[in-house]
Each structure stands twice: as C-alpha cells, then as structure tokens.
Amino acid sequence: MSGAGTATLAVIGAGPKAIAVAAKAAELRAMGVDVPDVVVIERSGVGANWQAVGGWTDGQHRLGTSPEKDVGFPYRSTLVPRRNAELDERMTRHSWQAYLIASAQFAEWVDRGRPAPTHSGWSRYLRWVADNVGMTVLADEVVGVDVRDDRWALSTTRQTVQADGLMITGPGQAHRCILPHDPRVLSIAQFWSRAAGRELIAADRVAVIGGGETAASMLNELFRHRVSTITVISPQVTLFTRGEGFFENTLFSDPTDWTSLTLAERRDAFARTDRGVFSARVQDALLADDRIRHLRGRVAHAVARDDRIRLTLSSNRSGEALETVHGFDLVIDGSGADAMWFTPLLRQQARDLLELGLGAPLAGDVLEESIGVDLAVSGVTPKLFLPGLAGLMQGPGFPNLSCLGLLSDRVLGARYPRRADADEITRRTDEHQPVR
Template sequence: MNPAPRRTLAIIGAGPKAVAVAAKAAELQGMGVDVPDVVAIERNTVAANWQAVGGWTDGQHRLGTSPEKDVGFPYRSSLVPRRNAELDERMTRHSWQSYLIASAQFAEWVDRGRPAPTHWGWSRYLRWVADRVGMSLITGEVERISVDGQRWALVTGGQTVHADGVMITGPGQAQRSILPHDPRVLSIAQFWQRAARNELIVAERVAVIGGGETAASMLNELFRHRVSTITVISPQVTLFTRGESFFENTLFSDPTDWSSLTMAERRDALARTDRGVFSARVQDALLADDRIRHLRGRVAHAVALEERIRLTLSTNRGGERLETVHGFDLVIDGSGADSMWFLPLFSQDARDLLELGLRRPLTGDALQESIGHDLAVCGVEPKLFLPGLAGLTQGPGFPNLSCLGLLSDRVLGSRYPDAAPDDSIRSTRRSDEHQPVR
C-alpha cells in the first residue's frame, strides 16, 4: 500500500501569522510529528506590510504590541501530549530575545528599557525566523482560488498551487481610497510613500478618515508636517483609548473563557480593546497637539468642488439620520483594512462551496460567526482558515499579533478529512521543492 500523501497548507501572505505557523510546523516535524507542509504565497517579500514596500507604513514608526509577543507567544503549546514543554523550548529558539542575542542587540535593548522596535526592525526579526526554519515561499500574487476535487487550487502567475488547507492573512490592498484619481485624496499607500520620501505635507485643513490603529499611525506621522488643523473622522462618539491593563491584555493572550461570553459581551469587549481605538501612546501625543479635532460620522459621499474635497458625513442622532458637509484641502483615507478583501479571489464553485457550508449567503457576518476552534470556517472542506475574522468567536488576539503561538497551535492541530485516492488529486510540486527564504 502506498503511504498517505503529505498534506499541504498554503498561506496567502508571508507576515507574522505565516511565519509563526511555519516555525511551529518546522519544530513539530523535527520532533517527528506529522503536520502539513507549509508554503506561503507572497507578492512582495516576507513581512512586507511592516516595510515601506507594503504600503501600510514607512517602517519607521514603533510597533504597538510588545515584541515579546513573538511567534511563539504565549508558549503554552497543547499539540503533543507529554512533549509540549519540549515544543515550547524549541520555539524559544525563534523568540524575540533569541533574535536580539543572535544579532548582538540584546544588551543594548535591555539597557534602553526594552523599547518597542520600529516596524522595519520587527520585519527584520520575522525574516530572521523565516530564514532559520527554511520557510517555503512562492513569490507571486494569488489571482484565483477554486476547488479541485478535495483540495484548493490557487492560481498565481503561471503556477497553480494545490493545498489541503488555505489560510488567508493580511489586511488586503492599501491603495484604495474614496476618490482614487484626485491627488488631494491619499490612500494609505500613497500617504506612506510620501512619508518614506520625506515629503512634507503642507495644507491648511487635513482630514484623516478612520479611528483605528491605521489612522493612529498616520496621525503620529502627521505631527511633524506643516498642517494647520487635523480632523479625525470616525463613527465613534469620540477617540477611545485602547485598554492596555493586565485584565484587557489577558483577553488577548488567554481566550479560555471567551466562549462563555454572550455575543453582545464579546462585541462590547472588541469595541473597547481592539476595533476603532487608539493606543495609549498615540493618545498621549494627541493630547499634546492642539491641531487635532474629531468629527463623528461615516463618509457617505466625497466630491471635489471649489478647490476642496467635500465630504458628506452621515450620523444617527436621536434615531434620525443627519447629513453634514465639510470641506478639506487634503483627505487621507485611513479607514483601515478590509477584512473581506479576499472574497473577489474565489471562483464561483468556491463561493458555492462556502455558501453550502455556511448554509446562508456569503457575507462578512456569516463568515465571522462560523469560525471554529481551529480558526477555520465550520462546515467547509477543504479547510479554510481565517484568523483575521476569528476575533468574535475565538478571542480578540487571533486577528493581530497578541497570541501567534496559540494561533499556530489551533491551525496545525486542525483535523483534516480522510485523504482522497491519489487519482482524484491532480499532482503538484511538493512544498519542499519551493525555494526557502533567504
């Protein structure tokens, strides 16, 4: 009898989540544990979104999460009975501290008070881990995801990658904006491109759309530019500060009790700690700058008129919808990542498969509410892992950097269906034939 074929997990994006899963899989394979081969598909480079090339930063701003929440955090593995301590010890080889020691930076980092690294510094750490574990990487952009028998088929360039499971990561494209062809409206990518070139913005009235960390990073950058007023536009009643005490942080690193909360309680916790909130560090900077203003509302319409960008804001006040118009010299669309950016990639047969598993139309709410313990969409085979949508059902740490080690446990511990006969699966290159990261 032929041995069962090795399974393949394809990850779209080569950021922290992909690196964490690849590192955990490499250590498990080193322990003789059967886990899928991991291959990442990335259009730029490892950790691109933490560098200027990714369009989400200029690389010079500080990481909002402690770097000690690295690819193995919280180091509480539960995949291998009686050997989990060994697995955690193996993962410490890829920790933030190990990276600093290997690069002769540890003593200086401690002496400086353990500062948060820049985004560029964080990307260097992730690339170091990816290189150490020989993460398989395909350079290219996924153009289509379809179903081929009992596997996914991902088309990228002239190559088709077949996988038993797909994990989708990343915030999507940073190039979108409400008026994409007007130079007075900047997308996230356009803003950071200018920052990376040290081009100062000179304007009287600037608007930043968005109340989350993406917008917060932009405000942090705008402080040094020559602007008279900066208006933050968000649907929240004010600019809330992210909870960063022990009790809030525990929700991210240990979601054991998350499932015992009602959906209303979970949504409330997410609103207070993760979505549409600024870090305490950014809020302190805002308090010291009297140019900052806040406007509550959602942008319903945008038009260029009389040498200004006119934004129509819609708000709900007292049960009535109110619309107001405001003019700005420059608008920066920092409304944040699109958690559903990947949907256009799915072919019709893949969409049909998802709707069949969901038993309802394919929407963002339907996907969020269907994410199971392994961070995959319940009822859908082959496996589709969506950690970016797992906050509501599994805990607020999974969409971000707060529990990468736990994320990798969940994904690699997933149970796959029995393998199909060899003749029902079109052959493809084994992931160990892909070029490792260098």
C-alpha cells in the same frame, strides 16, 4: 513537494501568522510529529507589510504590540500530550529574545528599557525566523481561488498550487481610496509614499478617515508636517484610548473564557480594547497637539468641488439620521484593514462551496460567526482558515499579534481528510528557496 499521504497547507501572505505556523510545523516535524507541509505564497517578500514596500507603513514607526508577543507567544502548546513543554522550549529558539541574542542586540535592548521595535525592525525579526525554519515561500501572487477534487486550487500568475487547507492572512490592499483619481485624496500607501519624500506635506485643513491604529500611525507622522488642522473622522462618539491593562491584555493572550461570553459582551470588549481605538502612547501625543479635532460620522460620499474635497458624513443622533458636509484641502483614507479583501479572488465553485457551508450568502458578519475552534469556516471542506475573522467567536488576539503561538496550535491541530497520495505542488525549482 508533498510526500504520499502528507497534507498541504497553503498560506496567502508571508506575515507573522504564516511564519508562526511554519515555525511550529518545523519543530513538530523535528519531533517526529506528522504535520502538513506549509507552503506560503507571497508577492512582495517576507514581512512586507511591516516595511515601506507593503504600503501600510514607512517602517519607522513603533510596533504597537510588545515584541515579546512573538511567533511562539504565549508558549502554552497543547498539540503533543506529555511533550508540550519540549515543543515550547523548541519554539523559544525563534523568540524575539533569541533573535536579539543572535544579532548581538540583546544587551542594548535591555539597557534601553526594552523599547518597542520599529516596523522595519520587526520585519527583520520575522525574516530571521522564516530563514531559520526554511519556510517555503513561492514568490508569486494569487489571482484566483477555486476548488478541485476536494482540494483548494490557487491560481497564481505562473502556476496552480493545490492544497488540502488554505489560510488567508493580511489586511488587504493599502491602495484603497474613496476618491482614487484625485491627488488631494490619498490612500494609505499614497500617504506613506508622500510622507517618505523630501518635501513635507503642506495643507491647511486635513482629514484622516478612521479611528484605529492605522489612522493613529498616520496622525503620528502628520504631526511633523506643515498642516494647520487635522480632523479625525470616525463613527465613535470620541477618540477612545485602547484598554491596555492586565485584565484587557489577558483577553488577547488567553481566550479560555471568551466563548462563555455572549456575542453582545464580546462586541463590547472589542469596542473597548481593539476596534476603532488608539493606543495610550498615541493618545498622549494627541493631547499635546492642539491641531487635532474629531468629527463623528461615516463618510457616505466624497466629491471634488470649489477647490476642496467635500465629504458627506452620516451619523445617527437622538434616533434620527443626520447628514453634514465638510470641506478639506487634503483627505487621507486611513479606514484600515479589510478582513474580507480576498472575496474577489473566489471563483464561482469556491464561492458556492462557502455559501453552501454557511447556509447563507457570503458576507463578513456571517463568516465571522462561522469560525470554529480551529479558526476555519465551520461546515466547509477543504479547510479554509480565516484568523483575521476569528476574533468574535474565538478570541480577540487571533486577528492580530497577541497570541501567535495559540494560533499556530489551532491551525496545525485541525483535522485534514486523509489522502492516499498527495499531488505535487507545481512550481519551478528556483522557487523552492525562501524569499529573502
């Protein structure tokens, strides 16, 4: 429950961002610092998207980011003058290394050369942190977002949660699909479900839509199945390798100079290091497999015809629009995360509030350019934190795992309107306990 005058921050999704904020809030509270009460609403479980149950992975593929970039990284807190070193020391209790030591895995991990954990291994770390800090998780699903009396009102399947701030996390639904009712077209979730079965996927011509890490993980899995050719469809001119050197990584860990770049320079940096690119590890695997092909274009239309899935691709070449049609036996829609997945949840008053603050109709590019230093939409009260859309304006590490410690600083350092009394969050007694 929220005490008198204590703000409440509601978070949709119990993933790394929620856990990073909850962990730092817990340590700040232990230091006697006034911070919001963090309440996380999660329908599946802590770290669900890193497990097979979330639909985004089978849990067995390797984490693309170094695990040392954990919930406290980069350990440069700025919230408590003259006590930030103490806060950083407290956060090391929730580090990846601390987890390995607590679970008697540290020596083996070092001896094996510090390998990247599997997705399911990363989810076990996240659950360990959530348990350690007593993160409050409501096992429920948000079905509507509204505004009442200058607070967020989140309608779930069983209750209403009121909060002074709202942070929305997660990549959206893994069940999105361009042709949802044809068994020859698989969503991300359907692909991982099929891949986890005992029978290997068998097809002559397979298409994978998408050029990012979501598609890359599926390509890694497809290598072991009985497929003749795999065509990767993406709008890029080729399959680019993600920049992973010191200077590129620094952009993600330390966004100090990011705001001094022009928008064009920032978009160029994204194109080279984050969006629509494969990690070097995946590219090495692609080079070794002669079944891989690439088609440039965006899927404009999909239809089942003549025992095949026909995809119409649109592209722009030499300044002219061009459409081509290609047939496949199996299509996997790996177009990836959707940072705007939450918009159907917005009730009319919430949508009006956002559009009034934005001064424009609600759209992804408008929201991206409105994200302030605190990772919230500028000009909107109550606070709406959208770290998944913060990359363009605040730094490329905020939408992913690259600077969770900085993310928690920005969110917890935001200013909330003072209230004389905080309304209680209505929830059942048994829902006070963290989800296991």
